[in-house]
Amino acid sequence: MEEPGVYNGKVLVAGATGRTGQWVVRRLLYYGVAVRVFSRESDKALALFGKSVEIVTGKIQSSADVARAVEGCDAVISALGSSSYSGESSPASVDRDGVMRLVDEAAKAGVKHFGLVSSLAVTKWYHPLNLFGGVLLKKWEAEEQVRKVFSQESHSYTIVRPGGLKDGEPLRHKLRVDSGDRLWSGWINRSDVAELLVLSLWVEHAKNKTFEVVNDIEQEQSTLAQYYDQIPK
Numbered sequence: 017m018e019e020p021g022v023y024n025g026k027v028l029v030a031g032a033t034g035r036t037g038q039w040v041v042r043r044l045l046y047y048g049v050a051v052r053v054f055s056r057e058s059d060k061a062l063a064l065f066g067k068s069v070e071i072v073t074g075k076i077q078s079s080a081d082v083a084r085a086v087e088g089c090d091a092v093i094s095a096l097g098s099s100s101y102s103g104e105s106s107p108a109s110v111d112r113d114g115v116m117r118l119v120d121e122a123a124k125a126g127v128k129h130f131g132l133v134s135s136l137a138v139t140k141w142y143h144p145l146n147l148f149g150g151v152l153l154k155k156w157e158a159e160e161q162v163r164k165v166f167s168q169e170s171h172s173y174t175i176v177r178p179g180g181l182k183d184g185e186p187l188r189h190k191l192r193v194d195s196g197d198r199l200w201s202g203w204i205n206r207s208d209v210a211e212l213l214v215l216s217l218w219v220e221h222a223k224n225k226t227f228e229v230v231n232d233i234e235q236e237q238s239t240l241a242q243y244y245d246q247i248p249k
């Protein structure tokens with residue numbers, strides 16, 4: 017594991033003003049990484065982060081706004097998430113089309129790494145959560161675009177599929193990781209999801225991984241990097 021301050025690139029965080037996104041920003045700043053946030057509300061971003069980050073205001077539905085946001089960034093982490101059944105904040109508009117637009121514009125702009133907060137059960141079309149605008153199916157489509165575009169040579173991606181999200185400090189629990197969408201339940205702190213995505217910028221074993229993760233027993237952790245070695249093939 018590399019020490020704080022060793023990732024020299026700039027990271028765009030989409031969904032930065034959300035509950036997981038705020039933790040992504042906090043953990044990036046902890047490691048001394050340069051952060052740009054993409055927000056639809058500059059006042060909200062400014063109130064949360066002050067001058068510690070660069071703020072680009074725009075809509076995830078606008079290719080021009082997204083292109084402006086990713087320009088000059090080396091990595092993107094998306095913690096975007098829909099909040100209504102229909103309209104601009106629906107799963108189709110945010111979880112699928114918004115993330116796909118971000119992926120495409122990021123690749124065009126020369127971004128090298130893409131980190132995504134997805135969800136447990138995204139491959140299960142019959143899951144009851146799909147009653148909410150097909151949210152899991154939309155996330156799955158976005159995941160596919162991330163894997164397709166960011167598995168190209170000299171690019172990488174990390175897709176984290178968390179269980180139910182909770183608030184709380186990072187590094188307070190052991191983690192349970194899996195692949196193949198076999199976990200049916202479990203919770204995880206948003207801060208640990210954020211930490212995993214931040215580590216994915218420089219932990220080599222995190223590259224080109226899609227995995228599920230939930231908290232295990234409460235036990236202080238000095239790093240979460242080792243969990244990237246425990247993901248089954």
Ligand SMILES: NC(=O)c1ccc[n+]([C@@H]2O[C@H](COP(=O)([O-])OP(=O)(O)OC[C@H]3O[C@@H](n4cnc5c(N)ncnc54)[C@H](OP(=O)(O)O)[C@@H]3O)[C@@H](O)[C@H]2O)c1
Nearest residue numbers: 031032033034035036076096097104105134135179180181
């Ligand atoms: N809740 C769970 O138990 C659970 C479990 C597994 C996975 N997940 C997924 O994990 C991710 C993070 O969850 P969270 O609880 O941290 O989410 P959250 O607090 O609701 O944050 C969602 C973010 O998406 C942004 N957003 C929503 N609609 C938008 C739009 N129309 N245009 C631009 N941005 C928009 C919000 O912007 P504003 O700040 O401007 O509102 C916010 O920054 C989501 O994708 C969620 O589906 C959640």
